[in-house]
Amino acid sequence: MLPRPEDIDLDKLINGGIMTDTCSAAQKTNTLLSEEISGKTHNLLCHNHLRNVWVKNVLESLTKFLRSHLNDSLEEVDSMLRVSPSFISFARAFDKMFSLTANYPKGYGKIFRQWLVENHSGELVFNVERAVSGGRQDIASMAAMAIFWNRNYCVDFLDEMIRFCGKGDNILVQNLFILLSLVGMVAVARLWPIFHIAIIMPIRWLAGHTHKLSEHNWGYISMGHVLDKLKLDLESIVEEPELIGDETFMMGMMEEWAEELP
Numbered sequence: 001m002l003p004r005p006e007d008i009d010l011d012k013l014i015n016g017g018i019m020t021d022t023c024s025a026a027q028k029t030n031t032l033l034s035e036e037i038s039g040k041t042h043n044l045l046c047h048n049h050l051r052n053v054w055v056k057n058v059l060e061s062l063t064k065f066l067r068s069h070l071n072d073s074l075e076e077v078d079s080m081l082r083v084s085p086s087f088i089s090f091a092r093a094f095d096k097m098f099s100l101t102a103n104y105p106k107g108y109g110k111i112f113r114q115w116l117v118e119n120h121s122g123e124l125v126f127n128v129e130r131a132v133s134g135g136r137q138d139i140a141s142m143a144a145m146a147i148f149w150n151r152n153y154c155v156d157f158l159d160e161m162i163r164f165c166g167k168g169d170n171i172l173v174q175n176l177f178i179l180l181s182l183v184g185m186v187a188v189a190r191l192w193p194i195f196h197i198a199i200i201m202p203i204r205w206l207a208g209h210t211h212k213l214s215e216h217n218w219g220y221i222s223m224g225h226v227l228d229k230l231k232l233d234l235e236s237i238v239e240e241p242e243l244i245g246d247e248t249f250m251m252g253m254m255e256e257w258a259e260e261l262p
Contacts (some may be wrong), residue, residue: 014039144192
């Protein structure tokens with residue numbers, strides 16, 4: 001089943017696609033490879049990487065805004081507590097403390113789980129996914145769902161740890177108690193799940209399933225149409241920020257392809 005050596009030729013990529021990630025070295029390799037082929041090629045970027053490039057820029061913008069917005073509050077906090085407006089740092093600290101799988105030795109995930117059973121049995125809570133060990137930027141949006149939904153339980157738990165269990169000198173406990181009490185950070189924790197459900201999850205699904213959808217006349221080039229639509233929708237949000245809270249608008253971003261694909 002293997003091809004003969006003389007049948008292996010780069011020109012077999014004519015009218016095909018060359019896909020790499022988004023770093024400069026990979027893009028340069030993409031360009032150089034296409035120049036070696038004596039015909040047209042489609043030069044593509046991986047949409048799992050592109051999604052995280054977009055998320056990274058949103059994170060950086062939010063951190064810059066929060067650092068300015070919360071400046072007076074942050075100046076009152078002891079630098080030893082390492083309180084930062086970076087949402088990625090917030091997500092990682094939250095995972096360390098509250099992971100229900102208790103995968104961080106200095107965290108209180110096991111105690112928190114037992115506390116939930118005793119005080120809020122049967123209530124819905126979310127677990128954070130790989131925020132400590134993961135490197136992808138969309139771990140922020142994944143963690144935000146747990147941070148926003150579980151927040152009231154977490155604040156009550158930390159309050160008990162500080163007041164009744166002698167944990168007031170624990171840096172991680174103090175750090176999270178402050179972050180979970182800052183209205184600006186809570187607002188961002190509410191914003192990210194909206195982006196995650198409306199944009200990030202659908203694009204992740206499309207990027208991961210595109211190779212299975214040829215029977216629906218869908219291929220990797222089709223993802224360009226998704227980004228064109230996303231760009232227009234995000235520009236609309238820039239003009240009318242209140243659209244972020246409009247469920248019909250946000251959940252309708254991918255409706256065009258929901259009708260076309262299974």
